[in-house]
Amino acid sequence: MDTKHCAVDGWVDAIPAPGPGRTATFDLTVRPADADTLPEDAPDTVISCTSAAAPIVHELLHAIQPGDLLRVTGTLLQPSVPGQPTRLTVDVLEVLDTALIPVLGEMVLDRYADYIVVFDADHDQVPVFTANGRWVGLADNADAIATLIDIDERVHGGDA
CATH class of the missing domain: 3.30.720 (Signal recognition particle alu RNA binding heterodimer, srp9/1)
Known part of the structure; x- marks a missing residue:
């Protein structure tokens, strides 16, 4: 397995969830830098993220909502077997943009x-x-x- 330290920008698609041992987990959807040259139906890349840093866990579980644009920095672990998800252990979390508040159709x-x-x-x-x-x-x-x-x-x- 190959690891490297990197920063990734992407959107949260679902509310982050508590993980084992006081961690938080979430999936980050990332569009490639050359997204304009890709076919419209090209799939986005989803990176499974986890963090054990108390301030980040608190932010993830209490403030982050689906649609928020984040920059996460940490250690990226590439899977050795194709089809397994890429995993990122988050050391730094930055909110670049927040999602709009949903309007209920009431x-x-x-x-x-x-x-x-x-x-x-x-x-x-x-x-x-x-x-x-x-x-x-x-x-x-x-x-x-x-x-x-x-x-x-x-x-x-x-x-x-």
């Missing part, structure tokens, strides 16, 4: 003066109610909300 309530609208990421139609809970109608999309409110105010005299 409902969001918004207020238009005396009206409440319900946005749902899974639907284009937008239910509209008065602040008192009276049903106004279903707007075909977000652009139609103002028209629906305007019609309701004309019909009901602005009485929400």
Whole structure:
């Protein structure tokens, strides 16, 4: 088995996990430097990483999230048998960029003066109610909300 000291940049694809004996393990996905010349469907390289350094273990288990871009420095162990994963023992961890906070596709309530609208990421139609809970109608999309409110105010005299 061949070993060498190196630094590697890559993305974390899954939440790091506790390992045996107060270690932490994670997989680092690495794109080669010449990625622009490779076919689009060329696989990324995945390096199995582990660390026993207490500050790094703490950072991995409490702060690192999938999608974070890391630079890890340590000892790289190339497998002697093809098909086995490359392993890196991490001595230094640097966060180069953090992943965006995921946005859940849930409902969001918004207020238009005396009206409440319900946005749902899974639907284009937008239910509209008065602040008192009276049903106004279903707007075909977000652009139609103002028209629906305007019609309701004309019909009901602005009485929400």
